[in-house]
Amino acid sequence: MPQNPLRYIIHADLDAFYAAVEQHDNPELRGQPVMVGGRPDGRGVVATASYEARKFGVHSAMPMATAVRHCPDGIIIRPRFDRYRAVSAQVMAVFRSVTDVIEPQSLDEAYLDITPAAALRAPLAIAIDIKERVAQETGLAISVGLATGKCVAKIASDLQKPDGLVVVPVGAEAEFLAPLPVGKLAGIGPKSAARLHADGVRTIGDLAQMPDDWFDRTFGKRGRSVRDHARGIDDSPVQTTRAAKSISSETTFGADISDAAELRAVVQQLSGKVADALASKDIAGRTVTVKIRLSDYTTFTRQQTLSDTTNDASIIATAAWMLLERELAPQRAFRLLGVGASGFSQPDRAGAKPLDDAPANQTPPAYQLALPVDG
Numbered sequence: 303m304p305q306n307p308l309r310y311i312i313h314a315d316l317d318a319f320y321a322a323v324e325q326h327d328n329p330e331l332r333g334q335p336v337m338v339g340g341r342p343d344g345r346g347v348v349a350t351a352s353y354e355a356r357k358f359g360v361h362s363a364m365p366m367a368t369a370v371r372h373c374p375d376g377i378i379i380r381p382r383f384d385r386y387r388a389v390s391a392q393v394m395a396v397f398r399s400v401t402d403v404i405e406p407q408s409l410d411e412a413y414l415d416i417t418p419a420a421a422l423r424a425p426l427a428i429a430i431d432i433k434e435r436v437a438q439e440t441g442l443a444i445s446v447g448l449a450t451g452k453c454v455a456k457i458a459s460d461l462q463k464p465d466g467l468v469v470v471p472v473g474a475e476a477e478f479l480a481p482l483p484v485g486k487l488a489g490i491g492p493k494s495a496a497r498l499h500a501d502g503v504r505t506i507g508d509l510a511q512m513p514d515d516w517f518d519r520t521f522g523k524r525g526r527s528v529r530d531h532a533r534g535i536d537d538s539p540v541q542t543t544r545a546a547k548s549i550s551s552e553t554t555f556g557a558d559i560s561d562a563a564e565l566r567a568v569v570q571q572l573s574g575k576v577a578d579a580l581a582s583k584d585i586a587g588r589t590v591t592v593k594i595r596l597s598d599y600t601t602f603t604r605q606q607t608l609s610d611t612t613n614d615a616s617i618i619a620t621a622a623w624m625l626l627e628r629e630l631a632p633q634r635a636f637r638l639l640g641v642g643a644s645g646f647s648q649p650d651r652a653g654a655k656p657l658d659d660a661p662a663n664q665t666p667p668a669y670q671l672a673l674p675v676d677g
Contacts, residue, residue, distance in 0.1 A: 308450065309415060309417045309450055309451070310415070310420045310450065311413060311414070311415055311448070311449055311455045311540065312413070312428075312429060312432070312447065312455060313411075313412075313413055313446070313447045313452065313455035313456040313459040314411070314412055314413075314432060314444055314445070314446050314459065315410065315459050316393065316436075316442055316443070317353075317442070317465060318351065318353055318356075318464070319350060319386065319389075319442075320349055320350035320379075320381060320386055321336040321338050321350045321351060321355070321379075322352070322442050322443070323382075323385060323386055323389055323442070324336055324338060324382075325352060326440075326442060334352070334354060335352060335357070335360070335375060335376040335377065336351070336355060336376070336377050337351050337355050337360060337370075337373070337376045337377065337378050337379070338378075338379045338380075339366050339369075339378065339379075339380075339381065340366055340380075340623075340624055341378070342366040342367040342369070342370045346365070346620060346624070347363055347364065347366060347616075347617060347620045348360060348361065348363065348364045348365075348366055348369050349362065349381055349609065350362055350609060351369070351376075353464060355369070355376050358372045358376070359373075360372050360376065362609040363608070363609065363610065363612070366378065383606065386409055386410075389442070390409035390410065392439055393436055393440060393444070394406065394412070396432060396436055396439065397414055397432070400414065400419055400428060400431075401414050401416050401418065401419055402542070403415035403540050403542055404540070405541045405542065408588065408607040409607055413452050413540045415539075415540040416428050426448065429448045429467055429469070432444070432446060433465075433467060443464050445459045445460070445463045445464060445465060445466040445467070446459055446468075447459030447466075447468050447470070448467075448470065449470040449475065449478075450470070450475060451475065451534070451536030452540065453487075453531045453534075453536040454470050454475050454478065454479065454534055454536065456488065457487070458470050458478075460486075475534025475535070476507075476510060479506040479507065479510070479533075480505060480506060480507030481505055481507060482505060482506050484498050484503055484504060484506055484508065487506055487509070487528070487531055487532060488531065489524065489528065490528075506532050509528075509532040510529075510532040517529040547646060548591065548643060548644035549579045549580055549587070550576060550593070550640055550641060550643070551572045551576050551641060551642075552572065552638060553568065553572065554595075554637065554638045555636070555638065555639075558597045560635040565630075565636060565639065566623055568639050569592075569619055569622045569623045569626060570615075570623075572639065572641040573615050573616075573618040573641050574615045574619070575641075576618055576642065577613050577615035577618055578615075580613035580643060581613045585613065585647065586612050586613040586646065586647060587611060587612065587613065587618075587643030587644055587645055588608055588612075588643075588644070588646075589608070589644045589645040590606050590608065590618055590622050590625070590641070590643055591603055591604070591644065592604050592622050592625040592639070592640065592641055593638070593639065593642065594629060594638070594639060595636070595639075596634065596636060596637060597635040599637065604628070604629070606621050606624065606625055608621060611645065611646070611647050613643075622641045
């Protein structure tokens with residue numbers, strides 16, 4: 303059923319963002335299996351894999367050593383976060399030219415409420431314009447989902463990657479969702495999906511037909527939200543501001559430390575504490591932050607937004623170490639070190655599922671209408 307009042311929401315997601323930037327900046331990498339992340343011999347993880355690498359089963363958050371086994375000819379690129387932030391700023395500027403109601407999820411992903419703009423232009427025209435301008439101004443492809451709510455828009459944007467545009471007509475939300483695997487719904491990971499399969503619930507349509515009290519028994523406090531989302535109902539607003547919330551752990555050293563191996567051990571210890579705290583609260587974080595205080599008391603932070611939320615200690619530690627490693631320098635000593643996580647949501651019980659994964663061999667049309675529109 304249509305949302306009331308009627309809204310037009312876009313979920314826009316740059317395809318394989320880090321890898322795409324590297325391929326754009328270095329033409330020799332185009333068409334090659336690119337894996338952006340840490341070194342395979344240093345417990346690094348894949349931050350983003352190009353679609354060429356995904357053909358070999360490589361995906362975000364995979365240990366780089368495993369990725370190399372899957373794709374021996376893969377080209378490993380160390381992340382250039384300053385460059386990614388600069389490109390992200392260009393994309394966000396395109397979004398702001400359309401609407402001020404923007405909710406960034408990471409450097410490469412955002413929700414846009416285009417309802418006011420849609421009073422003057424067709425929503426589909428706005429979505430196409432966003433895709434074309436991002437391509438013209440950055441050289442990158444962006445996948446877009448257009449619907450009346452955030453949940454459906456996000457599923458739509460992921461349906462025809464890369465370079466997809468999927469439109470869910472007003473009033474067709476439930477019909478659009480019905481045939482999709484239940485695991486497409488936010489918060490339903492592989493383990494949850496397996497349990498639902500055992501109950502005969504395999505599609506989102508199956509889930510939508512379950513009785514209300516079943517949702518309460520199965521999902522607890524999340525029951526009503528899962529039920530509504532399965533039925534295509536999502537009135538949650540696109541939030542332009544959020545309360546700052548984080549979980550962190552830090553330590554001040556008795557004597558300043560400059561040895562990389564010692565610092566890495568501290569990162570792993572602090573990351574474990576943060577992961578334990580996240581798990582105890584049944585949440586996961588998307589942004590990892592490192593707090594640094596040097597021997598001269600200079601204090602600053604560095605942060606990285608992951609491709610998905612996690613409460614896995616090894617993933618948090620890898621991201622934190624990548625941030626700290628860039629600050630290592632001869633004669634530089636550290637007095638305090640902290641690790642934190644923010645950008646919370648409930649975790650997938652089976653672990654982090656990359657948000658940017660999609661069939662590597664799909665070539666979608668310029669846009670796809672999810673369902674026919676009368677007239």
